[in-house]
Amino acid sequence: MTTDDQILKNKNSKLLDRFNASLMFDRKLYSQDIRGSIAHAKMLCLQNIITADEQQKIEKGLLQIKDEIEKEQFVWDIRHEDIHMAIETRLTQLIGDTAGKLHTARSRNDQVATDMAIYLREKNNSIATKLKDIITTFASIAHNHTSSLIPGMTHLQHAQPINFGFHLLAYIQMFRRDYERFVSSNLRNNFCPLGSAALAGTPHDIDRHETARLLDFTAASASALDSSSNRDTALEMLFNISMTSMHISRLSEELVLWSSYEFGFVTISDNYATTSSIMPQKKNPDVPELLRGKTGRVYGNLLSLLVVMKSLPLAYNKDTQEDKEGVFDSIETIEMSLDILDDMMKNITINTDNMQKACAVGHLTATDLADYLVRKRDMPFRTAYIVTKDVVKYADGLGKDISAISIEELRASSEILQDIEDEVLGYLNLKNSMNSRDSYGGTSTKQTKAQLKQITKWLESIR
Numbered sequence: 001m002t003t004d005d006q007i008l009k010n011k012n013s014k015l016l017d018r019f020n021a022s023l024m025f026d027r028k029l030y031s032q033d034i035r036g037s038i039a040h041a042k043m044l045c046l047q048n049i050i051t052a053d054e055q056q057k058i059e060k061g062l063l064q065i066k067d068e069i070e071k072e073q074f075v076w077d078i079r080h081e082d083i084h085m086a087i088e089t090r091l092t093q094l095i096g097d098t099a100g101k102l103h104t105a106r107s108r109n110d111q112v113a114t115d116m117a118i119y120l121r122e123k124n125n126s127i128a129t130k131l132k133d134i135i136t137t138f139a140s141i142a143h144n145h146t147s148s149l150i151p152g153m154t155h156l157q158h159a160q161p162i163n164f165g166f167h168l169l170a171y172i173q174m175f176r177r178d179y180e181r182f183v184s185s186n187l188r189n190n191f192c193p194l195g196s197a198a199l200a201g202t203p204h205d206i207d208r209h210e211t212a213r214l215l216d217f218t219a220a221s222a223s224a225l226d227s228s229s230n231r232d233t234a235l236e237m238l239f240n241i242s243m244t245s246m247h248i249s250r251l252s253e254e255l256v257l258w259s260s261y262e263f264g265f266v267t268i269s270d271n272y273a274t275t276s277s278i279m280p281q282k283k284n285p286d287v288p289e290l291l292r293g294k295t296g297r298v299y300g301n302l303l304s305l306l307v308v309m310k311s312l313p314l315a316y317n318k319d320t321q322e323d324k325e326g327v328f329d330s331i332e333t334i335e336m337s338l339d340i341l342d343d344m345m346k347n348i349t350i351n352t353d354n355m356q357k358a359c360a361v362g363h364l365t366a367t368d369l370a371d372y373l374v375r376k377r378d379m380p381f382r383t384a385y386i387v388t389k390d391v392v393k394y395a396d397g398l399g400k401d402i403s404a405i406s407i408e409e410l411r412a413s414s415e416i417l418q419d420i421e422d423e424v425l426g427y428l429n430l431k432n433s434m435n436s437r438d439s440y441g442g443t444s445t446k447q448t449k450a451q452l453k454q455i456t457k458w459l460e461s462i463r
């Protein structure tokens with residue numbers, strides 16, 4: 001081999017090390033890995049596979065490694081490939097050959113699956129807690145606005161008057177479902193893979209139920225073949241994050257609209273908006289825009305892992321190492337997004353006057369007139385609809401909103417309405433209209449308050 005060949009070989013092997021390694025990102029799992037190893041060693045000792053002395057040496061060594069990592073004294077070397085090998089190598093340096101006994105009756109396949117299961121369990125819980133905080137914040141804003149009118153829209157067109165608290169409650173319901181999704185993911189993530197070994201179990205007389213118990217799982221996973229390459233919890237995490245991001249994104253879109261001159265419904269705190277570098281009059285809603293934009297990357301991470309997994313024959317394949325970066329990235333993104341959303345909403349100004357003004361255009365109470373005619377005149381809804389459409393046209397001609405029309409004008413608008421009772425005006429009133437939708441789940445102040453009460457009760461139940 002010439003010197004040039006040698007250099008080339010070294011260069012290629014460096015490249016290969018880099019390509020093959022996961023250490024630079026899976027080192028995030030060091031504490032879960034060490035926890036799993038300590039439990040595994042304990043179980044091996046209880047089963048008389050290693051001695052108590054060996055178990056203690058292993059545990060002490062692992063705890064020292066944890067300490068070294070946390071004090072940033074640990075030397076990371078990409079040639080160790082991944083967090084599992086890096087820790088084992090260091091353990092060998094610290095306690096000698098005994099370190100090798102730790103890998104009895106396990107493989108890196110069940111080891112990484114266990115590390116991820118513990119990590120995802122922790123994150124499902126911490127993200128759920130953040131969602132609970134968001135719901136608390138939204139509920140306290142909603143509480144102050146159970147009769148603040150805002151135009152309810154469909155197709156982004158004025159539809160019917162609702163109150164702002166009711167509007168926020170829709171997001172509260174979305175975030176509540178998100179909360180439940182993260183929490184329930186852990187019901188399926190509650191089976192410990194450790195001891196599945198490479199794919200088929202082990203001839204050693206281990207007690208997987210004990211390992212599961214030591215690691216706070218409900219039970220040991222039932223199939224070694226499944227659990228040594230299962231990435232369902234990671235995928236659920238990515239999906240749950242995508243769903244939450246989609247909800248945050250819809251809200252962000254509304255905040256972008258609402259903070260524009262055209263709407264003026266909210267004022268985002270200066271901390272969460274920026275100015276333009278060339279247009280001095282501007283205040284841009286960068287933060288809601290970014291919250292909306294982040295959705296793209298978390299959808300991407302979900303799709304990537306779905307594609308990675310789709311053609312993998314059983315059991316472990318190195319492809320699955322590709323699960324981590326996307327999962328870490330999505331988790332970091334959602335944690336940041338939830339914290340920022342929470343604080344931004346705590347500091348937002350709600351411009352109820354502008355919301356109220358916006359309700360006075362677009363004939364939000366037109367449906368109320370139709371409903372009135374159905375109920376009081378026994379008119380078929382289709383006829384009432386056509387009559388009301390004519391009234392709207394007539395009001396437009398006068399340059400008036402239907403909620404501000406006078407009884408004389410209404411009577412003049414259509415032959416059918418020439419003797420309409422005075423009381424109809426009460427039905428065209430915006431606030432009355434909002435309050436008339438008093439069906440369960442509806443927008444009336446009474447129903448909104450009842451919905452908020454339900455949420456408060458639920459919040460208390462999950463504390």
Ligand code: ARG
Nearest residue numbers: 022082108109112316320321
């Ligand atoms: N770093 C690997 C991963 O994340 C650990 C498992 C390696 N197993 C193997 N048989 N090469 O998937």
